[in-house]
Amino acid sequence: MEKKERSDGGSSSSISLIDLVFSWSIQDVLNTNLYKALVKKIPETFKSTAEYLNSFLAPLIEETHADLFSSMTRLARAPSREVFSVERDKDYKAPRDLFYKIVLRRDSNGSDHLVTYQPQTGDLVALTNVRPDCISDLNGPKFSYLLAYVQAVDSDNVSILSSKPVMTEQKTLLGQRSQNISQQKHTLFFVFLINMTTNIRIWKALHPDLKGGNLKMINKVIEMNGADEEDCAMCLYQKNCVTVPSFKSYGLNDSQEAVIISCINSWCCNHQNTVKLVWGPPGTGKTKIAGLLLLSLLRMKCRTITCAPTNIAALEVTSRLMRLVAGTLEYDTYGFGDIVLFGNIERMRINDHEDLLDVFLDYRVEILDKCFSPLSGWKISLVSMINLLEDPQEQYGRYLANRGLGNSDANNEMENENCDENLKDTSRNPWKKVIMESSKQKETNKKQVTHENENHSKPEKEEDRYGASLEKTNAQEAETCMDDSITLEEFVKERFSVFNERLKFCTVNLYTHLPTQFISLELVKSMMMALDMLRSLETLFNCFNFGDEGFREALADTEKGSEVSDMAKLGVIRQNCLQILKSLPLSFSVPEFTQKFLINNFCLDNACLLFCTASSSSKLSTERTRPLDLLVIDEAAQLKECESTIPFQLPGLRHAVLIGDERQLPAVIHSKAKFGRSLFERLVLLGQKKQLLNVQYRMHPAISSFPNNEFYDGKILDAAIVKHRSHEKRFLHGNMYGAYSFINVASGKEQLDHLPGRKNMVEVAVVCKIVASLFNEFTGTKQRICIGVISPYKAQVLAIQEKLEKKYTGYADSGFAVSIATVDGFQGNEKDVVIVSTVRCNINGSVGFLSNRQRANVALTRARHCLWVLGNEATFVKSNSVWKKLVADAKRRGCFFNADEDKHLAEAIVTTLIELEQFDTLLSMDSPLFKKARWRVCFSNDFWKSLASINNIESYKQMLNLLEKLSSGWRQTPDQQKNHIVVGGCFGLLEVYPVDDSLNLLWSVDIIKENSNFIQVLKVWDILPLMDIPKAERNLRILFGEYTENKISRCKYQCLEGNLVVPMKWEVEDSRTQGTGHGDESMESSSKYVPEFVENVHASGNINSFSFYLLGVVIVVIAFKFLMFKEN
Structure with a gap:
């Protein structure tokens, strides 16, 4: 057994981020100026690699401290669980490696607390003797809290690294090596504070000396000082050795095609490292371009990793690529094996993206493990089918002999049959459901109320329970089989059905999940030809009852001349089927997999396109990983520069393409030291050349007019499709509800909520009435509509959700969908109709962080057909912000309306004012x-x-x-x-x-x-x-x-x-x-x-x-x- 390693980025000779956090007292955590003197503004240029990497360290520590402080102020709402038992891990070694195994109690009163907590790797938790409501609860007179870092999670069993000894120093908890807390008078709670996974990965990337890293690309971005990058002279002389694919069928505009060609030419260069900036304003097709670029790279077998700042963005760019790939594959899903999406299955909510399961790593590993199983995988299934068809009477005789002797072989055969029940009907869908339902079951188990085991044993693993149940079922079926007498015909049909299902399952999943270099298209076609022959044989088996003698005659290796009979057909098809089955390989040129992690590594090493978040890309930063050629970062302007150092150090990386828009929202952070600034933005500030996508395909021209002129200096053109009359849609009657409107809500009143943020209940009422009117129109016209309701303030979003969310949730499938989110949370989305509730309404013109131009840009560019902005004219006119310009622009264009001009809105406003x-x-x-x-x-x-x-x-x-x-x-x-x-x-x-x-x-x-x-x-x-x-x-x-x-x-x-x-x-x-x-x-x-x-x-x-x-x-x-x- 290998010794447990710290997963916090530390070693015996170096300090880790966790070590720093563990050193903080409560007073340190509450001191907002703890690192103020150490944090310097991150510069735009750097003299060395060391200066570059070190410039992020203090801000990273400060940001971690701010996150922890923020969580401490919300302890009353913090998810928590009671601890059932604690024991030292075998790798426990004081004073530093304080590893413990903790079993959490299933919460019998889950409804009493706000959130049922299921720990995840990377969580920083507090161990306390009370469920805290405030910070003082963490520092009681008898017991001061301990910080702990979650190393691993297996259901309710958690492995932690503690800041202090849990059992020896804290006598109130345990005095022995292992003890059940429920037997004592004391309690212990496991309280979530923050998740540190991403910050720890950044910490490791900022210390490349700890693991050793590829610093070529890091050095490249340090060298880029604003001077225009010159194209490689050698490549220009050679006129490039790679032919760029044609994109005529995809309807690209000139700027889009130029971007793709430029990126491909950069990849072809082996003489220098390059970093390309692709500037994609809203609606210009950033994700489409990323998809087409990746499709081209897939065809050229360029090993590329595509990263995004968030799981949602990673899923979106993967979905775009998969839609493009699906229309180009030569055969069904053959080729999916060259594409891998990986990450945390729960955070990615992969269950909601069934279309991506075929490329999701965890699913692929499970499937390939089944295909390579020595008991029911491809090899044994192929051999078994050949043996059955070649000499069925011998197989039947062996079966009868084994049954008569009570041998286990017959039982094993029945056991295998039972396993194969999962594979029937189709090849992939059942296992998709199995894995999805397994994941959902884990979620259910988190909330399920169960009684504690009387002997306090560890919770039984799901697979152990499944295995025990399977063994019991198999034994029962085998016992029944011993008593039943089956004929030769029945035996052959049953065995044929079992092996056929196995072969169908393995065939489709092997060509789906194996990289194309390990399974040729010719082999796939042969495998499918064999399945067609087996399907014909199955049809004959199912349509006729031959009787034992007739069946023996049909299976006899004799020819009947020109006689055309069912038995003759059966014999001919059997021979043809045997011929093609024997031509198939028993194995593929892949390593012998004894464990799932080997399959995991095999899939990552041999994929052509890999997708993940920038943080998750750290899984590839090992010397054993096959080198990568190109890095593509989608939504690059939302990725902190320090976080981009993770994928920039991946082995073999030579080129990078950053796709983003620095004029939209950056990463959300606490630090004021430019810690949230992206590499994309810094390079733009230095004057680095960026290729502009200059045609927008999303917004009606009336919507795009103001943001184009205000944020992009009028450089963006409206595509013909959005200028066409068909793009102009009227969902409600009246001039107020045209393509673009500013609706003045003069009677509103902003108020501070108990949550961070503000709300305006009059605007809430106006939003609800507009959505209700849209729904009434929908019920009459049945015109499908997607509505986005956005606001800069979370309190306003929650207020609108309380009024709307449950009311219309059941109509999404019918064509009426309503999404409600903050502006920040809506970045990257688009809807048919977007209603913006700006909330602010005061006499001094204060608009707070609404004045942020990037936030305004995002809010105003989400709509396809209609954008209706709700706000207070008087407040905006006094604000001296972009919103003042917006009101003036709306008046000049005749798009300014008062809410009470609509009698339904006026009634809603009056009713709300009375209620308030x-x-x-x-x-x-x-x-x-x-x-x-x-x-x-x-x-x-x-x-x-x-x-x-x-x-x-x-x-x-x-x-x-x-x-x-x-x-x-x-x-x-x-x-x-x-x-x-x-x-x-x-x-x-x-x-x-x-x-x-x-x-x-x-x-x-x-x-x-x-x-x-x-x-x-x-x-x-x-x-x-x-x-x-x-x-x-x-x-x-x-x-x-x-x-x-x-x-x-x-x-x-x-x-x-x-x-x-x-x-x-x-x-x-x-x-x-x-x-x-x-x-x-x-x-x-x-x-x-x-x-x-x-x-x-x-x-x-x-x-x-x-x-x-x-x-x-x-x-x-x-x-x-x-x-x-x-x-x-």
């Missing part, structure tokens, strides 16, 4: 409530005070409905006035309209002076129950008594438009011609006298003070209203 108790916003003149108002409405202080005491939401709705009608010019009819509350002594000015059974609205028409005019307005004095109206009436009578006759006359004057009363306006000079004896002076003095009168009366205590606020100018905040009610 934002009545100050709701009663402003900018509110959708007064969108159709003919009258200006003013409110008194007494009204706001009375409003604050109302606790019935329905009363609010009735009041708002009444105000909306009054402002539009509606008045009670004579019939309604029969039940009208009569108010006397107020000069006929005061009106009292019922709101509901308990409340009444007191209002009147008044006159105000605005510029050179007197205008009628509505003044709302109060909202009161019937019993309080007399007191208010007395106070108002005093106030109205100060009005002049001219003012009272004008207040009572009604101008009708149909059934509606509309406000009147008089010019100041016109009042002199009224002949009332009271001219402008009296009107003005009256108007001016009211506030002074109010103040005087208020001082004497005879009447409440009235201060009128024109809505939209000054609003009194009443949000405390419902809060007080809820507390009571």
Whole structure:
């Protein structure tokens, strides 16, 4: 047994990243300035390889520290498990190699905690005696937490490297070498903090002296200082020795074809190392170009590794290549063996990508292990079929003899038959399902509640349980077989069926999964020809019952002349089948595989195209790995430069192609020292030449116009396909829902959420209403539509998901799909319709990280047919950011709309404002409530005070409905006035309209002076129950008594438009011609006298003070209203 090695990048003579992390105390972790003095800004140029690699070390440590600090602040939500038992590993050696084996308890109350935690290799965890809710729980008086690094995971069995001795130093845990914690009074928890896999791999790459690395490409990027790279003179002289494939059938534009040819020419050069930059703005076909380049390299047998920053990006570029490859293969899936995708099966969610299973490494290893099995693989199956067809009677005789003697051979045959049940029907699909379901079962097992084993033994492995079950089934079948008597015909048919299924399984999977250099196309065709012959033989077996004598005659090696009978056909086909089977090889020119890891290495070493994340490429950084020729990094601008050092050091690497766009979002990091900057971006900053893909195929021209001019200086052309009329789709009626719109949500209000970020519930309501309208259209037209809802803030995304996600999840297969994500999480995606919720709404124009141009670029370039941006015009205009330009551009192009122009959106906004108790916003003149108002409405202080005491939401709705009608010019009819509350002594000015059974609205028409005019307005004095109206009436009578006759006359004057009363306006000079004896002076003095009168009366205590606020100018905040009610 080999000694366990540390997987943290450290050795006995060097310090590792884990060693550093283990050295941090809680105080160190909480000290955000711990490494501030050591971290320097990463420069753009470097003098040496050592300076280059060392420049990333301090920022990497700082970033790891920041990640750990962030996790410590979220301990209450941290996934955790209780520990069942702990014991020292056999390789435990103090003081450094503190290896332990831990068995985790299945959580019997999984619903009590937020997340069921399944550890993964690379996890950094805390071992604590309590399930922590805050940082102080980690540093209790009796037990201080320990840090541990997960080395390996097998179901609930975890191997860890601990920062301190778990059992010897911590007497509260264990005092012996091995002990079951459940037998003690103490508990131990296994709490997830961060995963360090990628950072440890970067650490190793930054220390090439630890493992030895290929530094040729690293030196190349250090040498690149901005001067244009010259093409290799020798290659130009030789005019290249490789013929570049034709791409005419793929409809490439000039810039795309030039990129591919340039990259291939670089690979052909053996005289110098090269790094190519391919600049691909949104929609220009970066992934398509990557796919076609890789397809060309596959045809030329160029050993290439393609990396991406994330699993999603790696899967996307692999899928693109597979779609291209599928249309070029000479025979079925022959050739897939030259392509390998590898990585973490769970993080890649490979179960959701069944189309990639044929090239996924873990699946391939399982399949080839079956094909090379000595018990049921290709060789034994081929030999068994030949023996059966060559002399079936001898095989039957042996079977009878073995059965009579009770020999195990017969049982073994039946056992093999049972194994073959998994292979029936088709060749690959069953095993796809087996592996997928096996992976899903592991996920289920993580959540499944089970009782602990009474004897505290380790959890039984899934394959052990399967094997035990299989042995039991085989024994039962063999016992049944011993009692049953089968005829020669039955024996041959049964054995034939078993061997035939094996051969079908092995044949298809061998030509699918073996690299083409180990299995020729001619051999594949011969193998398939044999399967065709076997299929014909099977048809005859299944269609006729010959009887034993007839069957013997048919199998006899005799010819019947020209006689055409079923038995004659059987004999002829059998002979032909034998002939071709004997021509097939018993083995292939591959090593003898005794273990799965050998098959794993064989697949990696002999693949032509390999796909993985940049981090996972570290698996190839060994001297034993077959050298690689070319590195392609897709989405290179999102990959931290320090992380790109991992694939740049792979053995044999000579050339690299970086495909990306530095004007979109980079990697998300904490550090401010340019740690998140990509190699792509740094080389661009140095002035390195980049080849531009200058035609976009995604966005309608109305969508691409602003980002093209703002972010790409107008260099991007719209392809003919997006300018064609067919690309212009209308999913909703109205100009607001054209290809591009900025929809002003003026009534929104941003608020800080308990999660990091902000949300705007009015925008949430608008989004939901738009999506609902799209769904209503979809149900009528059945026009398929993919909708993307994106926001820069996670809190907003979660708020929208709560409203939408479950509502439409069941319609994706029918053609109505809704995806909701942050802008950062949506990079690389595209949808038919994209709705952007920008959230920010404030008086000072603050837009936070929304001002980031890269984030704005991503948000505005995801849509194919329609892009609708929701935002607050006033905020953006004050922001002095790219969003200010966007609003101005939308207005100039006639693409600016107010949300309340759509009555459905207006209703949604009003409803939300009521639910949020934002009545100050709701009663402003900018509110959708007064969108159709003919009258200006003013409110008194007494009204706001009375409003604050109302606790019935329905009363609010009735009041708002009444105000909306009054402002539009509606008045009670004579019939309604029969039940009208009569108010006397107020000069006929005061009106009292019922709101509901308990409340009444007191209002009147008044006159105000605005510029050179007197205008009628509505003044709302109060909202009161019937019993309080007399007191208010007395106070108002005093106030109205100060009005002049001219003012009272004008207040009572009604101008009708149909059934509606509309406000009147008089010019100041016109009042002199009224002949009332009271001219402008009296009107003005009256108007001016009211506030002074109010103040005087208020001082004497005879009447409440009235201060009128024109809505939209000054609003009194009443949000405390419902809060007080809820507390009571």
